[in-house]
Amino acid sequence: MGDFTGGDVFLADCPARLAVEIITDKWAVVTLYGLSRGPRRHGELLDLIGGISKKMLTQTLRRLTEHGLATRMAYAQVPQRVEYELTDLGKTLMKPIEMLTEWAELYGADVVAAQEASTAD
Amino acid sequence: MGDFTGGDVFLADCPARLAVEIITDKWAVVTLYGLSRGPRRHGELLDLIGGISKKMLTQTLRRLTEHGLATRMAYAQVPQRVEYELTDLGKTLMKPIEMLTEWAELYGADVVAAQEASTAD
DNA sequence: CTGGATCCTTCACGATACTG
DNA sequence: CAGTATCGTGAAGGATCCAG
Numbered sequence: 275m276g277d278f279t280g281g282d283v284f285l286a287d288c289p290a291r292l293a294v295e296i297i298t299d300k301w302a303v304v305t306l307y308g309l310s311r312g313p314r315r316h317g318e319l320l321d322l323i324g325g326i327s328k329k330m331l332t333q334t335l336r337r338l339t340e341h342g343l344a345t346r347m348a349y350a351q352v353p354q355r356v357e358y359e360l361t362d363l364g365k366t367l368m369k370p371i372e373m374l375t376e377w378a379e380l381y382g383a384d385v386v387a388a389q390e391a392s393t394a395d
Numbered sequence: 396m397g398d399f400t401g402g403d404v405f406l407a408d409c410p411a412r413l414a415v416e417i418i419t420d421k422w423a424v425v426t427l428y429g430l431s432r433g434p435r436r437h438g439e440l441l442d443l444i445g446g447i448s449k450k451m452l453t454q455t456l457r458r459l460t461e462h463g464l465a466t467r468m469a470y471a472q473v474p475q476r477v478e479y480e481l482t483d484l485g486k487t488l489m490k491p492i493e494m495l496t497e498w499a500e501l502y503g504a505d506v507v508a509a510q511e512a513s514t515a516d
Numbered sequence: 517c518t519g520g521a522t523c524c525t526t527c528a529c530g531a532t533a534c535t536g
Numbered sequence: 537c538a539g540t541a542t543c544g545t546g547a548a549g550g551a552t553c554c555a556g
Contacts, residue, residue, distance in 0.1 A: 292506060293499035294424050300528085303415050316538055327530055332539060342509025353537045354536080363505050370498045373491040378414035384484050385413060388463025421548085437518055448550055453519055474517040475556080 296341065296367075301326055301334040303371055306360070309344060310368050313359040343367060417462065417488075422447055422455045424492055427481070430465060431489055434480040464488060 296302055301323070308314055308322045320331055335358055338344040343364035349355040360368070417423055422444070429435060429443045441452055456479055459465040464485035470476040481489070 290428075290496035290499045292503045293495045296506070297495060298419055298421055298424070300419055303419070328539080329531090330529065333529095340510055340513040341506045342512075343506070348538085351537090352536095354539090356538060363502060363509070366502055367498060370491065370494040373494045374414045374418060377488060377491045378412075381484060381487055382413045385417070385462045385464070388484070389461055392461045392463075449519075450551090451549065454549095457519095469518085472517090475519095477518060 293370075296343075297371075299334065299337065301330055302338065303374075305331065305334045305338065306343065306364065306367065306371060309358060309360045309364070313347075313357045316356050316358070319358070338364070414491075417464075418492075420455065420458065422451055423459065424495075426452065426455045426459065427464065427485065427488065427492060430479060430481045430485070434468075434478045437477050437479070440479070459485070 304323050304326070305319065308319045314322065316331065316335070319335075320326065320328060323331065326334075335344065335346065339346050339358075342361055345359050345361055347357045347359070349357070425444050425447070426440065429440045435443065437452065437456070440456075441447065441449060444452065447455075456465065456467065460467050460479075463482055465479050465481055468478045468480070470478070
């Protein structure tokens with residue numbers, strides 16, 4: 275996403291940009307989370323992740339697969355069965371994500387409080 | 396990720412959702428990063444973060460401020476001078492973000508490789 | 517210099533219907 | 537059940553001009 279003429283920070287084209295791209299994807303984190311406990315079928319994820327549409331889930335899963343974070347296994351059955359699973363690479367990403375959720379548990383209330391304080395001004 | 400015991404829906408309203416919202420914001424992470432080394436002026440950030448528009452930066456900074464992650468200090472000068480700085484709360488978020496950038500440094504190449512492999516199909 | 521207000525374009529996303 | 541295709545809407549985001 276970027277060629278920048280910026281300075282020394284991480285914005286130029288350092289690899290961190292990549293992580294941001296992956297994480298910034300609206301449904302990626304949630305989907306990864308849905309896969310964190312083992313293989314899941316498309317329909318299972320659909321239920322597990324409330325609020326995501328079939329289209330977005332498919333799209334997100336394909337992207338994760340293309341990035342080598344998940345695998346897609348289709349079983350030739352009727353009815354068709356497709357399972358997604360984290361790759362080893364994908365699993366390595368779960369640790370940073372867990373850090374994030376831990377942060378949210380620790381400081382989420384503070385953020386909400388700040389938000390309300392500024393809204394009620 | 397504490398709660399997500401069994402058949403729980405991750406998305407429902409667990410605190411992690413908040414972190415996802417903050418992080419998912421396209422420019423938030425980059426902006427936080429720009430502030431991680433100390434107070435920065437609006438214009439400085441604009442240069443530091445290549446590719447961001449003035450509008451988006453303002454908008455992102457306001458949201459960070461509302462969330463209690465940054466402070467805005469305006470000095471009554473001519474020309475006007477406004478500095479943004481991470482709050483203590485904001486600084487706590489930097490650790491998870493650093494985890495992410497570390498991940499990117501470690502595994503970014505793998506992701507790119509996977510991406511190219513799948514694109515070249 | 518900072519940042520608000522418009523305008524305008526693009527696209528992300530959901531809903532729906534259809535294929536295998 | 538899994539995935540694709542199409543369409544429509546609303547939001548995101550850039551460019552530009554204006555104000556303090």
